[in-house]
Amino acid sequence: xxxxxxxxxxxxxxxxxxxxxxxxxxxxxxxxxxxxxxxxxxxxxxxxxxxxxxxxxxxxxxxxxxxxxxxxxxxxxxxxxxxxxxxxxxxxxxxxxxxxxxxxxxxxxxxxxxxxxxxxxxxxxxxxxxxxxxxxxxxxxxxxxxxxxxxxxxxxxxxxxxxxxxxxxxxxxxxxxxxxxxxxxxxxxxxxxxxxxxxxxxxxxxxxxxxxxxxxxxxxxxxx
Amino acid sequence: xxxxxxxxxxxxxxxxxxxxxxxxxxxxxxxxxxxxxxxxxxxxxxxxxxxxxxxxxxxxxxxxxxxxxxxxxxxxxxxxxxxxxxxxxxxxxxxxxxxxxxxxxxxxxxxxxxxxxxxxxxxxxxxxxxxxxxxxxxxxxxxxxxxxxxxxxxxxxxxxxxxxxxxxxxxxxxxxxxxxxxxxxxxxxxxxxxxxxxxxxxxxxxxxxxxxxxxxxxxxxxxx
DNA sequence: TACCGCCGCATTGGATCCATTCCAATTTAC
DNA sequence: GTAAATTGGAATGGATCCAATGCGGCGGTA
Numbered sequence: 001x002x003x004x005x006x007x008x009x010x011x012x013x014x015x016x017x018x019x020x021x022x023x024x025x026x027x028x029x030x031x032x033x034x035x036x037x038x039x040x041x042x043x044x045x046x047x048x049x050x051x052x053x054x055x056x057x058x059x060x061x062x063x064x065x066x067x068x069x070x071x072x073x074x075x076x077x078x079x080x081x082x083x084x085x086x087x088x089x090x091x092x093x094x095x096x097x098x099x100x101x102x103x104x105x106x107x108x109x110x111x112x113x114x115x116x117x118x119x120x121x122x123x124x125x126x127x128x129x130x131x132x133x134x135x136x137x138x139x140x141x142x143x144x145x146x147x148x149x150x151x152x153x154x155x156x157x158x159x160x161x162x163x164x165x166x167x168x169x170x171x172x173x174x175x176x177x178x179x180x181x182x183x184x185x186x187x188x189x190x191x192x193x194x195x196x197x198x199x200x201x202x203x204x205x206x207x208x209x210x211x212x213x214x215x216x217x218x219x220x221x222x223x224x
Numbered sequence: 225x226x227x228x229x230x231x232x233x234x235x236x237x238x239x240x241x242x243x244x245x246x247x248x249x250x251x252x253x254x255x256x257x258x259x260x261x262x263x264x265x266x267x268x269x270x271x272x273x274x275x276x277x278x279x280x281x282x283x284x285x286x287x288x289x290x291x292x293x294x295x296x297x298x299x300x301x302x303x304x305x306x307x308x309x310x311x312x313x314x315x316x317x318x319x320x321x322x323x324x325x326x327x328x329x330x331x332x333x334x335x336x337x338x339x340x341x342x343x344x345x346x347x348x349x350x351x352x353x354x355x356x357x358x359x360x361x362x363x364x365x366x367x368x369x370x371x372x373x374x375x376x377x378x379x380x381x382x383x384x385x386x387x388x389x390x391x392x393x394x395x396x397x398x399x400x401x402x403x404x405x406x407x408x409x410x411x412x413x414x415x416x417x418x419x420x421x422x423x424x425x426x427x428x429x430x431x432x433x434x435x436x437x438x439x440x441x442x443x444x445x446x447x448x
Numbered sequence: 449t450a451c452c453g454c455c456g457c458a459t460t461g462g463a464t465c466c467a468t469t470c471c472a473a474t475t476t477a478c
Numbered sequence: 479g480t481a482a483a484t485t486g487g488a489a490t491g492g493a494t495c496c497a498a499t500g501c502g503g504c505g506g507t508a
Binding site: 013015054055058059062064070083086087089090092093094096097101150151152153156160 | 311
Binding site: 237 | 490491492493494498499500501
């Protein structure tokens with residue numbers, strides 16, 4: 001995911017493609033907090049005009065990942081402890097609700113999707129592929145949101161999650177954290193299979209709290 | 225809130241002002257579902273160029289209130305039952321969490337704010353001022369979100385709430401609904417004063433469910 | 449009379465140009 | 479030597495112009 005012109009499909013709206021590109025660069029830490037975002041430079045690198053870049057950056061700004069200062073400059077937003085906590089609270093509330101609904105609606109096909117995800121996740125952890133593991137963790141949560149049949153809920157979670165993900169990508173996780181994630185995903189899936197809504201919600205809460213605490217630890221030094 | 229050029233402050237970003245204007249027109253039902261949104265016409269009416277109007281409409285589109293079809297037109301989104309239900313689920317999850325936190329953090333000053341709001345709310349209901357009552361209901365909820373000290377949570381609620389508000393503004397409420405709202409707000413405030421987090425959350429859930437059911441009833445005929 | 453195809457108009461998407469304003473560096477005055 | 483003022487560069491905000499495309503109307507033909 002680079003700023004390479006050849007990755008753009010001119011038949012699709014450029015602003016959406018550029019939005020995903022830049023947002024991803026920020027979330028995975030390739031653009032760091034405080035770094036300058038120059039619309040003209042990005043436009044030139046991508047071989048497009050400022051217009052789609054502007055609209056993409058504006059949208060990312062609406063989500064709180066960049067700060068636009070008129071007539072001054074645009075910067076990647078700092079990672080603040082307050083933002084992290086708020087994102088966690090929102091995400092927890094929404095994903096606990098997702099888990100409850102998914103427990104009621106879990107189908108064999110969806111169950112299999114989650115099983116396959118966990119198989120891949122275990123492999124990634126055992127091989128030490130942390131970036132892949134984060135992506136698979138992401139897919140696990142998104143799959144649950146899709147099972148519960150509320151597409152907007154995942155968009156809301158995704159926006160909150162971005163803050164936490166920035167912290168995660170910036171540091172190697174604690175030893176054993178990957179295995180712990182697997183165990184907690186298993187607990188969630190078990191509850192879902194039992195159609196135990198409250199159990200799934202509790203397992204989800206437990207998992208998210210662990211994830212949040214870990215993020216705070218590994219990101220402690222770069223909190224502004 | 226009209227499309228009057230004199231209401232614009234040229235020193236502030238136009239796109240934000242225009243965003244609030246258009247969004248409000250849609251939420252209060254002055255622009256109805258399916259209605260055409262012509263960027264050029266709005267720009268001319270406001271005495272500005274298409275650029276800030278475009279960015280405002282794009283943002284409203286990201287929130288799901290309008291549908292942009294390339295090379296065809298832009299339309300106010302229909303009110304669908306699925307969207308309403310999803311908005312309700314998200315709002316309920318977030319506002320129950322707001323209520324829990326507010327119960328722990330309620331100060332005398334904040335309590336007074338809520339009391340004053342309810343006094344004004346009672347007056348509006350007794351005088352039959354429904355639009356005012358809706359706005360005061362809105363302030364009550366926003367105040368609770370502010371008490372709990374998580375600014376982003378209200379933004380997320382506000383986006384979800386917009387769908388429900390569209391239904392509310394389009395119809396006269398059932399007789400007695402206003403009084404019921406007052407009673408439920410009292411129940412929420414009582415729990416907050418007792419610092420009873422779970423009680424406040426339950427009272428909030430009860431209130432939101434009533435509001436949701438009422439919205440479904442009055443908006444039943446205009447659901448696409 | 450009905451259906452198929454072509455052409456023009458309206459609308460959004462993108463590119464480019466101009467205006468405004470903030471920041472920083474340099475210069476000048478004390 | 480220091481501090482303040484001024485000036486120039488650079489960035490975003492806004493305006494205007496061009497391109498692409500979907501839709502509707504019109505006409506011709508079967």
